[in-house]
Amino acid sequence: MVTRHYIKMISLFALSPLLMTGCAQDINVDNQLDMVAVPAAWQSPDLNTIKSDLNWLKQNQWAQLPQIVIKALENNPDLRISANRLRSALAQQQITDGNRSVTGDIRVTASRNGDFQSTITDRNSFSLRGGLAWEADVWGRLANDSRASQQSVYAAKNDLDYAKMSLTIRTAQRWFDVTESILQNKLLEQNLEKILQSQDLVSSRYRRGLVGVLDVLRIETDVATARSNIASQQQTISERTRSLETLIGSYPSGLVPLDAKLPELDDVTKMGLPTTILNNRPDIMAAKNRVLEANYDLKVAKKALYPSLSISTNASASAENLRNIVDIDSLVWSVVGNIIQPVLDGGRRRQQVVINEVSLDTSLANYLKIILNAYLEAENALTAEVTLAQQQQHLLIAVDRALASEEKAMEEYAKGLIDILSLLDVQRRSISAQQSLLRVKHRRLINRATLHLALGGQNIESYINQMAQNNQENS
Numbered sequence: 001m002v003t004r005h006y007i008k009m010i011s012l013f014a015l016s017p018l019l020m021t022g023c024a025q026d027i028n029v030d031n032q033l034d035m036v037a038v039p040a041a042w043q044s045p046d047l048n049t050i051k052s053d054l055n056w057l058k059q060n061q062w063a064q065l066p067q068i069v070i071k072a073l074e075n076n077p078d079l080r081i082s083a084n085r086l087r088s089a090l091a092q093q094q095i096t097d098g099n100r101s102v103t104g105d106i107r108v109t110a111s112r113n114g115d116f117q118s119t120i121t122d123r124n125s126f127s128l129r130g131g132l133a134w135e136a137d138v139w140g141r142l143a144n145d146s147r148a149s150q151q152s153v154y155a156a157k158n159d160l161d162y163a164k165m166s167l168t169i170r171t172a173q174r175w176f177d178v179t180e181s182i183l184q185n186k187l188l189e190q191n192l193e194k195i196l197q198s199q200d201l202v203s204s205r206y207r208r209g210l211v212g213v214l215d216v217l218r219i220e221t222d223v224a225t226a227r228s229n230i231a232s233q234q235q236t237i238s239e240r241t242r243s244l245e246t247l248i249g250s251y252p253s254g255l256v257p258l259d260a261k262l263p264e265l266d267d268v269t270k271m272g273l274p275t276t277i278l279n280n281r282p283d284i285m286a287a288k289n290r291v292l293e294a295n296y297d298l299k300v301a302k303k304a305l306y307p308s309l310s311i312s313t314n315a316s317a318s319a320e321n322l323r324n325i326v327d328i329d330s331l332v333w334s335v336v337g338n339i340i341q342p343v344l345d346g347g348r349r350r351q352q353v354v355i356n357e358v359s360l361d362t363s364l365a366n367y368l369k370i371i372l373n374a375y376l377e378a379e380n381a382l383t384a385e386v387t388l389a390q391q392q393q394h395l396l397i398a399v400d401r402a403l404a405s406e407e408k409a410m411e412e413y414a415k416g417l418i419d420i421l422s423l424l425d426v427q428r429r430s431i432s433a434q435q436s437l438l439r440v441k442h443r444r445l446i447n448r449a450t451l452h453l454a455l456g457g458q459n460i461e462s463y464i465n466q467m468a469q470n471n472q473e474n475s
Helices: 002-023 029-033 065-075 077-098 141-207 213-247 274-280 282-303 322-326 348-414 420-454 460-474
Strands: 103-113 123-136 308-319 332-340
Touching: 065 077, 065 141, 077 141, 141 213, 141 282, 141 348, 141 420, 213 420, 274 282, 274 348, 282 348, 348 420
Parallel strands: none
Antiparallel strands: 103 123, 123 308, 308 332
16 A cells, blocks of 8 residues: 555656646747738738839849859858758758657777786676667657757748848949949049039139139139049049958959949839748748747747656677677677666756746747837838839939039120129039939939848749840840
């Protein structure tokens, strides 16, 4: 009776962790992954009012961009780091999956015994030992650990995919930066030529006594300022070029490309719906993978409180002669089954459960953060698509009027109908309007690339490769 009562108490004590953890409420990951109320349509202005959307550039406008992007995909150090993270995750998955397999080892030992005084021949001893071990996955702990490793691999792969997309976008944007800075410099040089023409006109009128020295000083001020602006812009070109070179894995030499032209945007295409972002953006998918990984890790931590069942077998043989070590008659074997229930560990296993619960909640919060940021990027870029297009339309008119005004002002100053201040003001307005138009075209290209990435940027790499192949065939 005492023995039966004792066994009953031991069994209850062994199962107590199972009973307590079984009462703990699991986090419903599937419900919490749907944490953002996504609208059925984009909240930005209607993009059908403008002729631009998610296509990249017209085929004959790419110039050297495809080759630059491909070089970045081949040489960028950050992309190499992301690829190595995926390799490490795959290796870790193999290690974790191996925990569910039978493990074994073989050990061969040789020894020689004797003493210094005895005349008896020293004794040789050889032994062969081998063992196999296997843990029964009674509660599914090892399976959950394997699933966690699998989600880690998925996350690393999605990180790599997003890194490729992001690198493609950033390379294109840096190429646009370089091109825009070169074109801005050309505008400044053209503006200097016009100011020098005005200086010749002022000098001619001054020699004839038609204007005073103040006109000469004012035009010389504008000439010096124009030359200073060109020097500053050349520094910008070098800095942007070095940024692009570093991004594609080249030495930052600052060598400026000879030909520069901002490409035109392509025609309208469909954008998709807000909900498509959740499945199109690899960074969101990676965050979701990490939520699932953390959930499996939590299950592993909880099931570590349960008893574990393992089976091990050992075989050994020994002999004084190496040839006899494999004699079947000398073989000794054993099979052992173990049921291990954690009892006293200083609360380590229970605190590990708490740590994994915090990790899961943190990964959920990070998932929410990434989703909200993705929608922020998309909505801002969609709005900019409209507003930048409107700005460009107005600036095209402004530049046309400014150029006409500049030409007219030169004629009227030559005739003495306006003063030097009026002429200089018209010229400054003209160069300002041209620079603003160029900046807006540049911002539209930067924004189009940002929008493409924000909405998932499907098939960017294959599109770049296709464009490069088309350029080679046409050359």
